[in-house]
Amino acid sequence: MAGVAGGRWPVAGADQEAELVLSVEEAYRGGRRRITLDGRSYEVNIPAGVVDGQRIRLAGQGGQGSEGAAAGDLYLVVRLAPHPRYRVEGRDISVDLPLAPWEAALGASVAIDTPGGEAKVKVPPGTSTGRRLRLRGRGMPHPRGRPGDLYAEVKIMVPPQPTGEERRLFEQLASVSTFDPRRQR
Numbered sequence: 001m002a003g004v005a006g007g008r009w010p011v012a013g014a015d016q017e018a019e020l021v022l023s024v025e026e027a028y029r030g031g032r033r034r035i036t037l038d039g040r041s042y043e044v045n046i047p048a049g050v051v052d053g054q055r056i057r058l059a060g061q062g063g064q065g066s067e068g069a070a071a072g073d074l075y076l077v078v079r080l081a082p083h084p085r086y087r088v089e090g091r092d093i094s095v096d097l098p099l100a101p102w103e104a105a106l107g108a109s110v111a112i113d114t115p116g117g118e119a120k121v122k123v124p125p126g127t128s129t130g131r132r133l134r135l136r137g138r139g140m141p142h143p144r145g146r147p148g149d150l151y152a153e154v155k156i157m158v159p160p161q162p163t164g165e166e167r168r169l170f171e172q173l174a175s176v177s178t179f180d181p182r183r184q185r
Contacts, residue, residue: 010069016062017055020076022046024086024093027078028115028140037074044076049141051091052080086115091140091148097121097133098157104128114138114150121152129156 018037026033030048034041042058050056055075062072080088087094097112107125111118114135121133131154139148159166 008067010067011065012069013063013065013072015072015075017075017077019079020044020046020056021079021081022050023081024083024088025115027051027080027088035076042074047143049091049143049147050078051140052078052088054078085113088140091142092151093139093148094132094151094153096155097123097152098155099123099127101156101158104154104156112152115140119150123154127154129154 020035026046027050028048030046030050033044033046035044036042042061044056044058046056055077058074058076060071061074064071085095093115095112095114097110099108099110103110103123104127105125107127108123110121110123112121116138119135119138121135123133127133133152133154135150135152137147138150141147162170
């Protein structure tokens with residue numbers, strides 16, 4: 001068999017891969033973004049709810065083919081940038097939930113920021129540091145399935161410099177309480 005002009009066969013272009021670093025908020029909501037790689041500019045459609053390691057395909061934007069063959073594809077591998085507030089694992093998101101001692105002891109409804117906007121967390125009475133409160137479906141969206149969950153991890157905070165009245169009330173509580181946090185139940 002003879003090849004094309006000059007005995008050469010068309011060879012499809014190679015697929016190429018590059019990283020696309022996104023903030024948690026960008027990955028959550030998706031949208032369009034212009035990126036530049038190796039001097040070429042691309043308009044990228046980011047689907048809502050992309051997760052770390054997911055690949056976005058830009059058809060025909062990879063290596064050029066020879067002898068008129070098709071170009072390869074460009075794959076953008078999503079990497080989520082570290083976030084000061086949100087920790088993402090798969091489609092689940094964790095966030096710290098600072099509580100005052102009385103909110104943890106008595107229970108409360110507390111507003112919390114999520115990548116999708118503000119949400120209310122119902123804190124049951126008697127909640128301790130480390131408890132994870134789940135907000136079902138408030139994690140990363142999933143275009144073809146169930147969204148992830150958001151976990152609010154309780155961190156009980158005390159006033160760094162209690163007022164005289166706060167100190168008096170804490171002392172009063174200490175004198176009447178039989179609770180010992182170091183004793184196993």
